[in-house]
Amino acid sequence: MKRIALVFLLAAGFMRPALLMPVAAAQQTRAASRTRTAVEFLASDRLEGRDTGSPGERLAGDYIAMQLARVGAKPLPGHRDMFMPFEFTAGTRDGGSNLTMRGGGGASKAFRGTEQIQALSFSDDATVNGPVVFAGYGLVVPESAGLGYDSYAGIDVKDKIALVLHYFPEDADAKTKAALARYSDLRYKALNARQRGAKGLLIVTGPRSPNAGQTIRMTSDTALSGSGIPAATISGAVANALFEGAPKTLAAAQQELDSGNPHVAGFALPAQVDVTTKVVREKQTGRNVVAYLPAANPTADRPWLIIGAHYDHLGHGTRGTSLANKDEAGQIHHGADDNASGSAAVLAIAEKLSKTPMRRNVMFTLWSGEEIGLVGSSAFVMNPPVPLNQVAAYINFDMVGRMQNNKLAADGVGSSPIWARILERANVAAGFDLAANADPYQPTDSSNFNQSGLPTLFFTTGSHPDYHRPSDTADKIDYEDLDRIVDFAAAVIQGVANTDMAPQFTKVDPPQTGATLAGVRVTTGTIPDYTTEAKGLLLAGVVGGGPAEKAGLMKGDVIVEIAGQSITNIYDYTFALELLKADTPVKVVFMRGAERHEVQLTPTGRR
């Protein structure tokens, strides 16, 4: 699963050694399982964590294609083989961005090196020059969001270089902060600057913000091209140099802005600058594996059905979404649950369905590039080999190998009225404690299909302490229950594969709060449980040594309030996190069983 949990987890240094491995899985009989062989192969050291574009990923793809061929699945009509390659940006680094300042006195200062200036990952490559205008936090919030806030009001940045602060006003009241945080994403700030006619954008982390004065780390960005404006982050020292001779210092300007008063305006700086930005994007190729079982006598109404899972994982965890602790850093991230389990399930389902005549062509899609931003499935949806209006539904499996208490989550049930009926019927025999969640907006490949207007269903057994760590290994997979999921899902799939009418699509409104990662600057070290609908945030675990563990929270606790914000779901939680400050203790109210507790939790900064 792609890391939505990123927000809640802590950087490597705070983790403990791996937890004791459960013994139950090891006691299961090897021969009986229909999924064990595939999981063990895909999660083996030989595949080195199946990083998208790596030799291990190619090997995994070859294995999957072979297994699909073995059960009689064929390449799509018009395709010679089962591989559908896609290009992606494997990594970005600064390619020597620099800034030269020409002050009023004629003296010029040059800055280079990523400690002083570094392009943002989505920057265009360009050289621009002109006067610098300080535009506050560079925020533009539409009136429709309930708060009028425009950092560009009353100042002119056209054909100039805009300099803005990172984040949003530090001292504003919670409600204002919440509104502003939504619009503080760096890409959005770049868009605003471009729309106001700025030639370039410089961003500094102000002296009153977390990580003050440091250039912003270049995040992995899988976009293949720039965002239409040169954009770079500069150090506090560079910003101070640009402020020389200005009516006030950067620190004083930030302090004024931090009240949240929308009428505090920016101003022109005396400096002229030449800015050169360069981002080096390393392009690589990943491969989706796609095959199908043809229907004997296809229905006319949307004769295709797609069953998918991603097979890529994090390799050695060097791309930044690893949660490995210090001792584990750089080791193979085996990804047995994430998502050898889902891949093995899809293969076993293909085998099962190959023995049954069906009225829809069933396409099996094993995605790569999921962990780096759903890239493989996005490429598929952008350029589908079969028109998507011929596809009845998409069913996804991501992390289905670590069942606890017989609990299986089915997400996206709201995307079609057919799902509840089919799930209820199939589960009578299967007997899972099924958590049917309406929400189709999940951080996995099915969201690409939901956005294309297809009914989607996503099965998962949820997160656990080995998530995105080298310790997500094949011996911890619950094969018996994984096989049960295969049988259950095959019955669900047959419910769609054998109807004349395609399921109707229902658009589910996106969650109201729509919180994003943009404004979250802190971590609390909590691992949310996505499989259970609780009134609050149910914890699947806490990060060892993280703020949550230090505060005494543990697996099974349900957070119902944080910093005075009531929490009813994960979106509320993300939203509340936006408002927290690093190293500032807040009150957390949680339920442990039936008891209500209050603790102080001190979030730590996130970089």
Added chain:
Amino acid sequence: MKRLIFAGVGVAALATALAAQTTPSHEADFLTRIRRLTVEGRRAGEGYWAPDGKRLVFQSEREPGNPFYQIYALDLTTGDTKRISPGYGKTTCSFFRPGSDEIEFASTHHDPKSKQYQQEELDFRASGKTRRYSWDYDPEFEIYSYAEKSGTYKRLTNARGYDAEGSYSPDGQWIVFTSMRDAYNRTLSAEEQKQLEIDPSYFAEIYIMRADGSGQKRLTTVPGYDGGPFFSPDGKRIIWRRFDTSGLIANVFTMNPDGSDVRQITDFGAMSWAPYIHPSGQYILFASNKLGFENFEIYMVDIDGKKEPVRITYADGFDGLPVPSPDGTQLAWTSTRGGLTDGQIFLAQWNHEKALAALKAAPLRVRVR
């Protein structure tokens, strides 16, 4: 819902109810492999087993156009579900007739206004307004039997006033049920008339009739809602719940099928209702809000009520309407566990041996009065 009277499972009140509980869960002692059975539709409840244990008949709101319960039978082997009731009007309280292809339930579908009421309720929902849940004792409710082979309905009652909550005797020859006909078949005093307007359930009494609807006879005469009657597995007793006149306190009672030898089983001073006798005949499962007004949990008590009841469920929200399978190894019940807004039917394996042991270990009940 029928054998259920109370005013709704308010999610808002959950936190308070939660805070009131401090006991560690012993649910796994009695219930294992708990799982949600019904998924489709807005709500479902009151699942009753076929005598062979292979099907469950229940009420659910799951078809577009009707915001009221209809009756469905679920095949526990294939997962297939079919509607038993006609599809329009309000229905509730179904039960399989032993030794027959008949299923009884209560319905208002003969009411010419039933479809109008459906539209009114849909319009009300569409308006975005909400009301506190309350069961509607529509005086049009009458008891029907449905013959599955012929697909025909037979009306068994014909008295103005809510007739519902029916269940068959183990030999399939009798139906015991609840009726509010007493409020309509005589002249009420001014005080009684006022009571009828506030809460008609005050007039509910237990009745018995033959399976063909003949020989209808009243069994109880105490003011306050008498309802939810079932036969014991040997057919020799009837178990039901009796409310006091305030409608807030209910207790489980048993009596002979002729109305004699009434015995009180529970005494929590709370709302204890929806009793059902385990097929072993040794103990009774029931629901009570002893731990908080809107926090219903399932309990069990020995058949004579001599000992302190033992708590079975420990989940957030509503747990009630427990019905053991005919072989005594499973339990079906209605619950909002897992954060549900409305009830659905849940199923679990029932540990009869542990239940017996726990009942044996339970202390004798301390009589308050």
